[in-house]
Amino acid sequence: MTNRPPAPRTTKTPATPPLLPMPTRHRLTPLLLGLMLLSFIPALILAVQRVRFESAQRTVAMVMDYSTLTQQANLNGQTPMELLAHYRTLGVNGVALYEDTLASRVLRGEIYLMSGIELAARYPDANVDTLLTYTRDIKPGALEALEKKYTIRPKSVVIGGQRWDAWAADPGFLPAGPNTALINRLQQQGYVVVYRPWDSQAVKEPALDWPQVPFIAFTDVEVIGARNPAVLEKVRERMGKRVPAIIEFTPQKGMEQLIQGRSAVRLFSISAAWQDLLTPEETSSKFVLAARERSHKLLYMRPFRTEADTETFLKEVKSGLNKWGITVGTPVAAAFEPSSLLRWLCIVGPLAALALIGLSYPLSRLGLIVAALGLLLALGMNGFQPFPGFALVAAISFPALGLVLRRHSIWDWFVATGFSLVGVFFVSALGANRDSMLGLDPFRGVGLTLLAPIGLVALSFLPRQDIRKTVQNVYNAPIKLGDIIVMLLGLAAFALVFLRRGNTTGAGVSDAEAKVRQSLQDSIIRPRFKELAGHPLLLLGLSGILPGYFTLLLLLGGVVGQASILNTFSHFHTPLLISFQRALIGLGAGLVLGFITLWAVRLALRLWATYGPARSTAATSAPETA
16 A cells, blocks of 8 residues: 655745835824824815715706607607606606797798798799898787897898898898797796707897796807807806706806806706617616716706607606605705815825825835825826815825735735725815816816826835835846736736726727626616726735735735725715715625635635646556556
8 A cells, every 4th residue: 555645735925925015114104194184074074064965966857858859749649748748747847948040930930931032933023132031020020029139130122012021141040039938838837947048149139038947058069158258247147047057078168157156057968869879778777877976957858769768768767766866856056165174174184195105115215205296296287276186186195005004914905995985085075066066177187096006006115225226126137928928917907997997988898898887887886897806906915825026916906996996086976975885885895806806816826736736646656557
C-alpha cells in the first residue's frame, strides 16, 4: 500500500499588501475631522429643509396636446371635447393649447384668405396681382383687430366690388392670439391650461393678449424676446402670475432671465416621432420616471395612433403615479432658496476633507500640492463660484478620503462608504438651489467626479521615498504580456464607465440592458450599475486575497463605486430621498454581491492551488500493474 503524499499547503495572503504604504497619521487629523463634523450640522439642516420642500411638491398635471387630440378625434368621428372627456376619466386633467395663427382663424370661418392666383381666376378682369395674398373679414372686425398687432401693414384694395387686404407674403403663419372661447370653456370644466405662444418679429407688443392661464410653455429654442433685452423685460413683466415651463432636453435661451424673481416648473414630453417607436408601456414608464425622479410637474402627452393604445398609455401612467404617491392636480410652482449662511458654513467640510487627504499622503508635501490643484480645478470649472465649486470639491474628495485614511481589511469598506455618505450632504447643501433643481444650472464636473477620486487614491499608493526613485523603479519594472493584457482590460472597463456617465452618454446601452433597467425602475428605485460593480471590486481589493498589483487595480476600480454615490446626488432635480434610496439599494446589493464574489474568488484560488497538483501526484504515485 502506497501512502498518498499530503496536499500542498496554501499560504494566506496578508490582509494588507506590502505594495500599499501606510497612510500618514498627521497631527492635524483630529482637528480636520472635528471641523468636518461641525460643518456637517448645517449640511444636515439644509438636507432636512430640502426634503420638506420636495415632499410638498408631489402634484403633477397630465396635460394633453390639443392639436394632436383634435386630429385623433377627427379620425374617430368625434369632437375634440368628447374625446378629451373620455381621456379625462383615465387621468388627463390638463390641455396644452397653441396660440392661434391667422390660418387657424381662417379654418374657423372668421377670415377669408385667398391666393392671388385664385382671386385672379375668380375676377379675371380685375387686374389682380397674383404675387400677393388677399384676406377679408367673414366675422366683422376680425381682421381689423389682428392687423393692429403686426408691424406688417397690408394694402387695402377693392376687387369685384369687395374690399380686400393685400399682403406681400402669406399671412397665414402670423400669430393671432388665443382662442379665448375654447380656453374659457376648458377652464370652466376644471382643466389645467398650458398656453403655447408663437414667437414672431411681426408682433408689435408680445404677451399683451395672453390669456389668464397658470402655465406658459414657449414653442422655440428661445423664449419670446430672448434676442432683445427690452422686449424680454416687457414679456417678464407681462407674465404676471403665469408660470413658465422648462422643457427637458430643450434649452431655451432667455429662460434664466425670464424667471428672475419667480419660479418655474419642469415639463416632460416625448416627441411624436420617438413615441411612434415605443409601446404604450415603454412610454408610460418614462413619464412616471420623470414625475418620480426628475421633479417634472407637467407631463405633456400626445395620443397614440389608436385610441386603444392611448387608453393603455394613460392607464399605465395613472397607475404608476398612484403607486409612488404622486397626485394628479394643479402643480404649485415654488422655489427652493437655501440659507446662504448655512451654505457658507458647509464649505468648511469639503475644504477640511481635501486638506486631510493631502496631509495623509506618505509624501505629505506632494499631497498638499495635489489638494491645492484639485481645489483650483474644481473652483475654476465653476467660474470660481464658491457654492457650486465646493460642491464639486466634496464630490471628488469624500469618495477618496476613507480609502486614503484606512485600507487594512474588508471592514474598511464601511469606513469609506461612511465618508462618502457624509459627503453627499455637502454636495446637496452646496449645490442644490432653485436653478440647479430646475435643471437650468446643472452640476459641472461630472467627469471629474469619476476621475479625480481615482487619482487621489492612486497617488496615496506612492511609497515614502524620493519620488525620483519611485519613478525610476516604475520605469525599470519588468512588464509581462499578462500585465499588459490586464492593464488594457482595466482601461477599457474604465473608459466604458466614463463614457456612460450622465443621462446623455457617449456609449449607449444594449436592448437587453435597457429592458432590465426599465423593469427595475418600474418596480424599485433602480440602483446605478457602476455601484453594483464598484462595491464588490472594493471589497475584493481590501481583502488582499489577490497577489501583487491586482489588489491596487481592484481598489482603484472600487473607488468608482464610491464616486458614483456622490455622483448620484449631483442630479439636483432628483428628490433627495429618491437619491438616498438609490444609493442605499446600490450599497445593499453591492455588499451582497461583494461577499458572494469574495467567496467565489477564494474558492477559485483554492481549486487553482490544489486541484491540478493533487491529481498529478495521485497519478504518479499509483501502483504499477503487471
